[in-house]
Amino acid sequence: MNTDPSQVQLTANGRLKHFLTTEGLSRELLTEILDTADSFISTQERAVKKVPLLRGKTVVNLFFENSTRTRSTFELAAKRLSADILNLDIARSATSKGETLMDTLWNLEAMYSDMFVVRHADSGAAHFIAEQVTPNVAIINAGDGRHAHPTQAMLDMLTIRRHKASIEGKVVAIVGDILHSRVARSQIYALNTLGAAEVRVIGPGTLLPKDTEALGCKAFYRMEDGLKDCDVIIMLRLQKERMQNALLPSEGEFFKLYGLTEQKLAIARPDAIVMHPGPINRGVEIESAVADGMQSVILNQVSYGIAVRMAVMSMAMSGQQQEKNELLAAGQNDQEEA
């Protein structure tokens, strides 16, 4: 059994059939996702936003963990591809009645679903489903524990590419709780694969991973040092539960040291862009003047999120289809030979 998630998500020909992680994917494939998303942006600006690509397909949003933005952008992406979409609030339904995850999934598969969009609090959940549970359903990882959030990372890459022309050669700083962030992890892999000059992580020692070098980034403990010469600043949301675990003294203290203010932004390159995956905590990790300022591209990220999700969904569905065709063709050959 193949347990490397980067391989599980590819067909024998190297096409995408699930989207689980940005780790281990080639530069060509990541670029293809961005190029396809670029084309979908142009369809989003039309009066009729739908294209008929996934007509007749059924997509199920399986959110075991709450999310409004990610779930709704996946829903819009599916609808704009003309797929039918089912939203399941798992937290309040079957599993709370004692049904196991696997039974829930097998039931949904029996309803002829073509794609599951999965968010789960456990790292590796999407990978497990893709490999062990329903391999013939395309699985899109919408965030699993601390592990990965690949569509968020790719929409961030698209944002950088559209606003800074390319990712190659850019200095990118990710600020905040890197240790617990699946977004940061997926971003770091994608940035390095796409040729960023330097990926920096900035935060207090308690919220930075120990193995930054191995991850492919450079650790900074002070904004004054880390923001110097940056082209892109990505702020992460501070999760309040971290405060209860005594990893941080207080919100006020965090804002003083790591909150992005106009003063701190001035340390970066004058044409630097400011990004945030949302939802933003104004006055905790970012000040309103910056969040709403000229250099902020936070709302553009949301628009690009739909296009990126449309790209990944259509590519994965296409990969699944090709694999099925190959199996079918192989079966026919066997019959002819027999």
Add this chain to the structure above:
Amino acid sequence: MTLPDIEQTCTELGDRLATYLNDHQITQPLLVGIRTGGVWVADRLQQKLQTGDDVSSLDISFYRDDFTRHGLHPQVKGSELPDSIEDRHIVLVDDVVMSGRTIRAAMNELFDYGRPASITLVSLLDIGRRELPIQPDLTGARLELDNGQLVKLSGPNPMTLTLA
């Protein structure tokens, strides 16, 4: 078989299109080429017609009817059309018309951009083998190919035709 001189065919097609538009009292046509070859041909026709608009391009990848068979084309380029095609007279240009499926997809896509006043279909080559009731209004040349034979247009400067 001998293949036609493609630049020559294109020039003649431009002349005939000018006459056709004149006869139909279309004064401000919008040239829309289907990627990739159709855009090259549309560029040549534009040199002749000198319409006020740039040549638009249509990438029909998101509208193909064989997605479930062949999947997504890996090099989707996107379409480039003006903000509105509402009430415009469109000249839809392709390099080779065969089954008619590409044209069907292209017309479906055009209607998602708006409601054109008319669509005139122009094809540099027609190789027959139609599977849908779609016929070009103007064709540069009609080729009778052997079974299974196809033509391939390379370009854009110069455009050349080869048998495949």
